[in-house]
Amino acid sequence: MRFAFYGRMSTEDFQDYVTSRAWQRNAADELVTGKGVVVVEFFDRGCSRRVGWSDRPEAGVLLAALADPDRGFDAVVVGEYERAFFGDQLTALLPVFARHGVQLWLPETNGPVDAADPVHRALTMLLGAQSKREVLRSRFRVLAAMRAQVVEQGRFLGGRPPYGYRLVDAGPHPNAAHARWGRRLQRLEPDPVTARHVRWMFAQRLAGHSASRIAHDLNVRGVPCPSSADPGRNRHRSGAVWTLRTVATILGNPRYTGRQVWNRQCTDHDSTSSRKRAGQRWNQPRDWVISKAVAHPALVSEADFIAAQAVDASPRPADGGARRYALVGLVVCRVCGRRMDSHWVHGRPGYRCRHGHTTAKLNASDRPKTLYLRQDRILARIAVNLAVSEPLEPAALADSLRTQGLTILCDADTCTRVNTSSTGQPQLQLIN
Structure with missing residues (x-):
């Protein structure tokens, strides 16, 4: 018989390809000795077993070859089940192999898998x-060990150091074997x-300044942002200036208090496709793992860090009254496609679009002029378009627009009309 060999290794950083391929191939050769010879190989490198065969590079090629009558092999052999399959993957693949008349050989079955054999199905x-x-x-053992290392030892577990810190030697590894290596x-x-700069940012925040203003001041002073200050560790970032989000992330990082913190983010392991990147999301503070003792020099005291989290730099009305914007989220800028921000204009509710510009950024000479629209003028033009003589009630109009899935598309020109967008989404277009 002519066999196709399939093997897999998950991580190239912690496994040797030559060694991994060799022992899997040896197990496969031992299984087919006297019954046939391996004539072609398919070996996936850096691919998790959780990824389905159709989404693995080499396994996908192997599946495509099954339908070719001139494929050149009669059966597929693997060296170890766990290297090839995960969960119920084999159960789903057996009908595919049977449909094309190709056997699948496993060391655990000492030969071809027989889908009709109840013993093989159970196995x-x-x-x-x-x-x-x-x-x-x-995964459980590794995560439990990492949790203990952070809580009990305050150990740095790898990754990029936060802005404001650098990595220094902390002595030999506590594992004796690793220390000998x-x-x-x-x-x-x-x-x-x-x-x-980190200390300055916290001082500015405690003085009541917004993250946007802090970012703007850093840019004016010419302070390099994290991706510029340490480009070697920030290859995934191309930003050259400070942004509001960067400042907010630094001000919200508890590692600046001197305690080691882990598990602020978690990775979604549910994806079984190599075409889908494992998503990361932020955990709630109650899920963070924090060292019992101070693990490194602090850049801000714990009391100041907690106080900085409570600072609210949002603008407030001078009279203390509440400002209401009936059309919030419904007014869209026709110039750039962004939803327009709510903006109080001379004692009236209005909307503006700065086309992506924020106070954290320096003004660009080619930036489009900021678009301002007052809510009462928007309502008046809609009333004219709908041939309504009485003034429109803002809340009722907003409810009607949301119910119908309508948005108001604006720019700084002429008239009002109703149509349907190219995506099929109805839009009420208002052109000021």
């Missing part, structure tokens, strides 16, 4: 559950160049 179900359990157990721990230490 494949057991192996699938075991493969899934191995991943879950490994020369591995050493690292810890955070204030960076002599950037630490003062």
